[in-house]
Amino acid sequence: MSFKTISSHMAAQLDKELMGPEVGFTLEQLMELAGLSVAQAIVKEFPYVPSRKSQVLVLAGPGNNGGDGLVCARHLALFGFNPVVYYPKRSSKTPFFSQLVSQLQFFKIPVLGSDDQWIKYLDEKDTLCVVDAIFGFSFRPPVREPFGSVLKELRKVQERLPIVSVDIPTGWDVDEGPLDNESIVPKVLVSLTAPKPCASKIDSLETQHYVGGRFIPGSFANKYGFEPFDYDKGDQVTKLVPT
Ligand SMILES: NC(=O)C1=CN([C@@H]2O[C@H](COP(=O)(O)OP(=O)(O)OC[C@H]3O[C@@H](n4cnc5c(N)ncnc54)[C@H](OP(=O)(O)O)[C@@H]3O)[C@@H](O)[C@H]2O)[C@H](O)CC1
Numbered sequence: 001m002s003f004k005t006i007s008s009h010m011a012a013q014l015d016k017e018l019m020g021p022e023v024g025f026t027l028e029q030l031m032e033l034a035g036l037s038v039a040q041a042i043v044k045e046f047p048y049v050p051s052r053k054s055q056v057l058v059l060a061g062p063g064n065n066g067g068d069g070l071v072c073a074r075h076l077a078l079f080g081f082n083p084v085v086y087y088p089k090r091s092s093k094t095p096f097f098s099q100l101v102s103q104l105q106f107f108k109i110p111v112l113g114s115d116d117q118w119i120k121y122l123d124e125k126d127t128l129c130v131v132d133a134i135f136g137f138s139f140r141p142p143v144r145e146p147f148g149s150v151l152k153e154l155r156k157v158q159e160r161l162p163i164v165s166v167d168i169p170t171g172w173d174v175d176e177g178p179l180d181n182e183s184i185v186p187k188v189l190v191s192l193t194a195p196k197p198c199a200s201k202i203d204s205l206e207t208q209h210y211v212g213g214r215f216i217p218g219s220f221a222n223k224y225g226f227e228p229f230d231y232d233k234g235d236q237v238t239k240l241v242p243t
């Protein structure tokens with residue numbers, strides 16, 4: 001598959017500029033659009049079938065990738081799914097993350113903590129897919145607990161329970177890709193703003209690849225070395241097809 005990628009360093013710089021004084025986005029705005037786009041990719045990959053299982057397990061990490069997952073869970077509920085969130089290490093950097101949790105509680109979406117039983121939701125009889133919103137472009141290996149154990153459990157079920165990774169498949173090096181053959185292999189990857197270099201290591205027969213996070217003008221994409229993506233009408237995601 002051929003597409004332009006943006007390194008972890010440039011992605012962090014792009015984010016900083018978007019949320020800097022000149023452009024003026026807030027993290028909350030970008031996260032809302034990022035989470036919405038992941039929920040929309042799930043709708044496209046797992047179209048609604050009456051009587052189909054509708055539970056989605058969302059695994060949320062401690063940073064902004066986890067925040068995308070919290071937002072995604074709320075949109076999934078609005079789209080008719082039954083999300084359950086596992087959020088074992090909660091961010092106290094800003095009150096915004098606990099506000100996202102309050103919103104989930106408002107929607108009656110279970111939010112499990114570190115002491116709760118989450119593994120029982122890794123059951124393909126009830127769960128449609130698992131959203132991997134554990135780490136994004138700021139992950140630096142090796143993975144620390146409790147997330148090492150979470151990844152181990154995901155590897156056991158990934159052939160029967162599809163993983164939808166937000167921005168980066170968790171545990172992959174952002175620039176190099178999977179670190180070993182113990183890495184998770186998602187069935188769906190939703191790259192945000194633009195694919196990171198690790199996305200060029202996915203096997204298109206194994207992983208469907210979307211780009212979401214539709215929040216920059218073409219000229220800004222060009223400045224960071226990529227062409228704007230070809231979104232259809234009001235879509236928040238576009239699927240990249242192998243060429
Ligand atoms: N423009 C966009 O596309 C936007 C994307 N967004 C999403 O934000 C993430 C990047 O978010 P960031 O908060 O910078 O980082 P992460 O979520 O990837 O991870 C940071 C937290 O992870 C911890 N961490 C890092 N490495 C490890 C490790 N090896 N083991 C355990 N924990 C780890 C880190 O902890 P520290 O103690 O190291 O600080 C952080 O807690 C991007 O990928 C998108 O998903 C935004 O939503 C908006 C715009």
Ligand SMILES: [K+]
Nearest residue numbers: 132135166168
């Ligand atoms: K992820």
